[in-house]
Amino acid sequence: MRTQEIRLELRRLHRGRGVHGADLRGRLGERLMALAAADDDTDAAELRRRLVARLKDCAAGLPAPERAVVVRALGVDGGEADLGERLRGIAVELGCSPRTVQRKVDAAERLLAERIRSRLSASPDDGWYVRRLTAHMLLDRPDVMAFEEREIVSTHDGLETVTLPFDLPENPGPQGPRLRVEVRFGGTLAAMNRSSPRRPEVTVELSKPLREGESHAVAVDITVDAGRLTRPHYILIPERRYDNVDLRVRFGAGRAPAWVRRVEAETVRTFDPPRMRGEALTPDRSGEVAVSFGNPRLQLGYGVQWGVEE
Incomplete structure (x- = not known):
């Protein structure tokens, strides 16, 4: 086209x-x-x-x-x-x-x-898409915490639930890492599917049915045992339409890794295993970096990656 x-x-x-x-x-x-x-x-x-x-x-x-x-x-x-x-x-x-x-x-x-x-x-949206994702990962806590807020838009009348996937560390073991998910606002946790250890899905029942074209904010907080975070990145791989993505990672003051880089429109093979390439990011004095993307392409990676060696 x-x-x-x-x-x-x-x-x-x-x-x-x-x-x-x-x-x-x-x-x-x-x-x-x-x-x-x-x-x-x-x-x-x-x-x-x-x-x-x-x-x-x-x-x-x-x-x-x-x-x-x-x-x-x-x-x-x-x-x-x-x-x-x-x-x-x-x-x-x-x-x-x-x-x-x-x-x-x-x-x-x-x-x-x-x-x-x-x-x-774009591929079929199965009833909704994301107008904006705002996400913040905290690495300066005993456990890794991620706060993700999505402004979703319904593409048909009567949308009542959305299913959100989350990427987890590799090799999580048969039981998977310790994981806690809470819906902070916008709905309630209806179900969690962990049939895929690396990519569990959370179903959120929205606080009200949505009409076609109506937007709604949903916030989900994820906590993972820090000792199981073996992949040093915070990356979105869109499987549906996203219009705007804002990601922020906080390492903490004085705790910045050896290198941090921006990941944009990359295949999994490009950012796994981790290595410095492309645009370097410099954490600010609070130990944070932030990146933004518009209209990310499906099935490619967007976000932040870091490493301990040059």
């Missing part, structure tokens, strides 16, 4: 009154119809509702200036003025010429097309 094809569909959509124009179905190509998860039986009002919700969702991951321009250009922000009026409004807000506005719209629609292509190319 080519980004340029999606850009052409967006350009056709933004004409006239944008998403609020008449004959919306006739102005949508197959890719925007797929984005709206619509078919010939979807009525016009539902088609418009789904398309607006999913365009907003895709635009949410863009930088603020581009997001503001593209939602205005497409009429997603709720305005029903024609394209000329919307572009003049953008020019007044930004204090720039019509030609500059058109360049900004083109650039913003290109970024939005890339987000749409990524979403349409």
